[in-house]
Amino acid sequence: MSYCSLVASHAKGKGTESDAVFTILKEANDAIKRVGKDKVTNASIGAIYDENENFATLSAVREYYQKISAEDLMNYAPIAGMPAFLEAAIQQTFKGFQPKNTYARAIATPGGTGGIRHIFYNYVEQGQKVLIPDWAWGPYHTIAKEHMRDVETYNMFDDEYKFSLQSIIDKTTELLEIQDNLVIVFNTPAHNPSGYSMSSEEWKKLIEFFKECAVNNEKKKIILLLDMAYMDYAGTSEETRGFMRHFAGIPANMFVTIAYSMSKSFLMYGMRSGAIIGLSTSKDVVEEFSRVGSFSNRGVWSNGTRSAQKLLADVVNNPELASEIDKERAYYSTLLFKRAAIFLKEAKEVELQTLPFHSGFFITVPSSDPRKLTEILMESNIYTVPLKKGIRFAICAVPVLKMSGMARKTKEALGRV
Numbered sequence: 001m002s003y004c005s006l007v008a009s010h011a012k013g014k015g016t017e018s019d020a021v022f023t024i025l026k027e028a029n030d031a032i033k034r035v036g037k038d039k040v041t042n043a044s045i046g047a048i049y050d051e052n053e054n055f056a057t058l059s060a061v062r063e064y065y066q067k068i069s070a071e072d073l074m075n076y077a078p079i080a081g082m083p084a085f086l087e088a089a090i091q092q093t094f095k096g097f098q099p100k101n102t103y104a105r106a107i108a109t110p111g112g113t114g115g116i117r118h119i120f121y122n123y124v125e126q127g128q129k130v131l132i133p134d135w136a137w138g139p140y141h142t143i144a145k146e147h148m149r150d151v152e153t154y155n156m157f158d159d160e161y162k163f164s165l166q167s168i169i170d171k172t173t174e175l176l177e178i179q180d181n182l183v184i185v186f187n188t189p190a191h192n193p194s195g196y197s198m199s200s201e202e203w204k205k206l207i208e209f210f211k212e213c214a215v216n217n218e219k220k221k222i223i224l225l226l227d228m229a230y231m232d233y234a235g236t237s238e239e240t241r242g243f244m245r246h247f248a249g250i251p252a253n254m255f256v257t258i259a260y261s262m263s264k265s266f267l268m269y270g271m272r273s274g275a276i277i278g279l280s281t282s283k284d285v286v287e288e289f290s291r292v293g294s295f296s297n298r299g300v301w302s303n304g305t306r307s308a309q310k311l312l313a314d315v316v317n318n319p320e321l322a323s324e325i326d327k328e329r330a331y332y333s334t335l336l337f338k339r340a341a342i343f344l345k346e347a348k349e350v351e352l353q354t355l356p357f358h359s360g361f362f363i364t365v366p367s368s369d370p371r372k373l374t375e376i377l378m379e380s381n382i383y384t385v386p387l388k389k390g391i392r393f394a395i396c397a398v399p400v401l402k403m404s405g406m407a408r409k410t411k412e413a414l415g416r417v
């Protein structure tokens, strides 16, 4: 019988491309069955695995969940999020770096993903473009498409793989000629997939540029979306949030939004909790943001996960719990740096080009034929994710012992591409 599509016209063709990460993951699992776990390096999973290659969790979080009341586990949370959670999300996001004379509000969302969804949908006109980095987390495209928004990319790095602001400036200028609302996405610190973190100096220059754009044309609305999913693995509060002081005095038609995620910070990806934070010098702007976000929550997924919200509220109000979690997270953060250092040292020795890495879950090697490169590495039972312009190593999933030799094998494989 011939197949007749029943979906509405805007849904045609959705989901026809396979998910690269899950395809590779299946290949890696097949290889484990064939040759054994010891011989396989699975650098495809975007979650922390411990040194025994088991899914890592924080024991303080596990214990919290064992003691939580049935009501906090099962009941609804308020649509916008529990008030104590919203305060806690703002506190965790800024950690003392909220600029003076600004207003901040939060809305609970299912992970950072939910917050990104709200900003793409509520701050960009249908059919218009969101500006995202060329090296980027794939779902930015999916989220934009799902909500009938288009995507334009800026180049994060120049020809020598050094971070550059020029393309952001050029693309912003171009898009502001065409549309009044512009959302620009930054995934920093510990960018996925490069591990790059923008410096305070880079932020300062960029914010000055955006301020100028906003002041020069009051009709324009410039919305920055900072996706900070990995910030708790990227250094001290000063290093990860210090740049926020440059947001002081932004004009009212410039709005800073931050996607806060509990997925990585608490190693509880599946609990689907996070918040979208709005920061402005105008009280009206943040109140509108809160109203609109709350309505969107109701209209898309209703409420968030109460237990996760309760956890964050308790972390902020219970220094003992906070310090236990911080200690355990610091262990994994150090482990990530240790794994990265092995790869980067070897890459330097064999002259393997990587994107500039500071911290985080991933290291990326640029390539003209990423698929071929991943296939060659699979011959050595190394499983990585091919991107458009390179391959991504999920160092978060690879134990220290298996980090050695990977850069050298990649250099050799590049010679065969």
Ligand SMILES: Cc1ncc(COP(=O)(O)O)c(C=O)c1O
Pocket (backbone or CB within 6 Å): 046, 110, 111, 112, 113, 114, 137, 187, 192, 227, 229, 260, 261, 262, 263, 264, 269, 273, 274
């Ligand atoms: C760059 C980036 N942003 C956002 C997310 C969203 O994660 P979640 O929705 O679980 O918070 C991820 C998850 O992998 C990510 O890599």
